[in-house]
Amino acid sequence: MNISSIDVYPVTLPMKQNFSTSRGQVGNKNAGAPHVYVRIRTDEGLCGWGEARPSPRWSYETLESVVSAIRNYFDEAIEGVSIFNLEKIHTLMDQQIASGLTRGQPIAKAAIDMAVMDLIGKATKQPLSQVWFSEQKDKIALSYLISVKTVEEAIEKAEEAKVAGYTGIDLKIGFDPKRDIEIVRNVKKVHPDAFLRVDANQGYSLKEAMQVSKKLEEIGVDVLEQPLAASDLLGHAELRKYTEIPIALDESVWTPADVARAIEFRACDAIVIKVTKMGGLSNAKNCGEIAKAAGFDLLGGGLTESSLGLYASSHLFHSLNITTPVDLNGPMFLQDDPSKIKANVENGQVKLPFGNGIGWEVDLEKLGSLHTAHNKPRTITTKVFREGY
Numbered sequence: 001m002n003i004s005s006i007d008v009y010p011v012t013l014p015m016k017q018n019f020s021t022s023r024g025q026v027g028n029k030n031a032g033a034p035h036v037y038v039r040i041r042t043d044e045g046l047c048g049w050g051e052a053r054p055s056p057r058w059s060y061e062t063l064e065s066v067v068s069a070i071r072n073y074f075d076e077a078i079e080g081v082s083i084f085n086l087e088k089i090h091t092l093m094d095q096q097i098a099s100g101l102t103r104g105q106p107i108a109k110a111a112i113d114m115a116v117m118d119l120i121g122k123a124t125k126q127p128l129s130q131v132w133f134s135e136q137k138d139k140i141a142l143s144y145l146i147s148v149k150t151v152e153e154a155i156e157k158a159e160e161a162k163v164a165g166y167t168g169i170d171l172k173i174g175f176d177p178k179r180d181i182e183i184v185r186n187v188k189k190v191h192p193d194a195f196l197r198v199d200a201n202q203g204y205s206l207k208e209a210m211q212v213s214k215k216l217e218e219i220g221v222d223v224l225e226q227p228l229a230a231s232d233l234l235g236h237a238e239l240r241k242y243t244e245i246p247i248a249l250d251e252s253v254w255t256p257a258d259v260a261r262a263i264e265f266r267a268c269d270a271i272v273i274k275v276t277k278m279g280g281l282s283n284a285k286n287c288g289e290i291a292k293a294a295g296f297d298l299l300g301g302g303l304t305e306s307s308l309g310l311y312a313s314s315h316l317f318h319s320l321n322i323t324t325p326v327d328l329n330g331p332m333f334l335q336d337d338p339s340k341i342k343a344n345v346e347n348g349q350v351k352l353p354f355g356n357g358i359g360w361e362v363d364l365e366k367l368g369s370l371h372t373a374h375n376k377p378r379t380i381t382t383k384v385f386r387e388g389y
């Protein structure tokens with residue numbers, strides 16, 4: 001069964017609230033969120049779906065670069081290839097857009113990989129979990145994301161998380177060490193039983209991270225994620241020797257080779273698995289398995305994907321036996337998406353679909369209208385330079 005065509009649908013999904021990390025604003029309520037849906041058809045009439053969620057403040061890919069990579073580079077290269085030869089599909093994509101220090105355009109490649117994995121499940125009439133020889137589970141526990149500037153807001157959000165039944169909190173820090181500590185302390189006080197994952201998104205220097213880690217030990221957090229720059233594996237290794245708090249790497253680890261380097265440098269205790277940054281389900285699974293074999297813990301994460309990406313990632317996290325609440329926060333931030341059955345959070349958990357492949361079903365009418373709205377001509381503002389500047 002071979003790939004016969006690829007359709008790309010860039011859309012802007014409406015958001016419920018803004019979203020910032022120490023790297024700046026990654027989601028804007030007024031501008032909406034960039035998502036790219038990909039449909040791959042086969043010569044036997046099956047359709048597979050994939051999603052890319054580029055987040056340029058988090059990594060270099062943009063909505064435009066994802067669309068261009070798929071339409072202008074991958075489409076022609078993988079047309080006619082068997083859906084069961086995913087290895088070849090990745091080789092062809094890597095030939096089209098080569099690696100730099102790490103895999104080139106992983107978020108665009110992830111959408112293709114996800115759609116092909118969906119097709120493999122559909123073509124063999126199995127849910128993804130079965131394709132991976134694992135158990136299909138019907139729910140996943142999410143962490144509640146808190147990214148705020150004041151202690152008061154943090155207390156309010158932690159109370160919301162507790163009342164809503166979340167058993168995990170993903171707390172964004174890395175803004176200002178002193179204020180970060182006060183925010184963590186108060187969140188812990190409000191919801192002491194939650195699995196508390198604090199994520200600095202590369203926001204600290206080594207000295208700051210050392211100081212913060214000692215305070216975090218007193219407060220009692222479960223894991224400190226990506227305190228230092230993505231490239232600074234030696235710094236993370238040094239910090240790890242200094243503190244008892246487990247250190248997780250997220251932005252440092254994109255490929256199996258990155259996992260191997262983290263092992264070599266003894267740079268962390270846990271790896272954050274994300275389908276999009278790792279170039280798709282198959283590569284994320286490879287990364288997870290290597291990390292597990294090396295004795296690392298695994299954490300599940302995402303880039304606020306919509307229901308499609310959330311369901312696909314959840315099936316993978318279950319198959320990797322990730323048991324802590326995962327950071328798939330799309331439902332917290334997105335008002336709408338083109339799914340027939342949207343991911344809905346109840347008691348901090350999302351019900352997962354049973355069905356062949358990912359089990360996601362598209363609402364084509366909704367996708368069409370979101371796509372048309374996204375492509376409406378927009379007013380282009382030009383910078384006016386005053387004389388003398």
Ligand SMILES: [Mg+2]
Nearest residue numbers: 199225226250
């Ligand atoms: Mg992270």
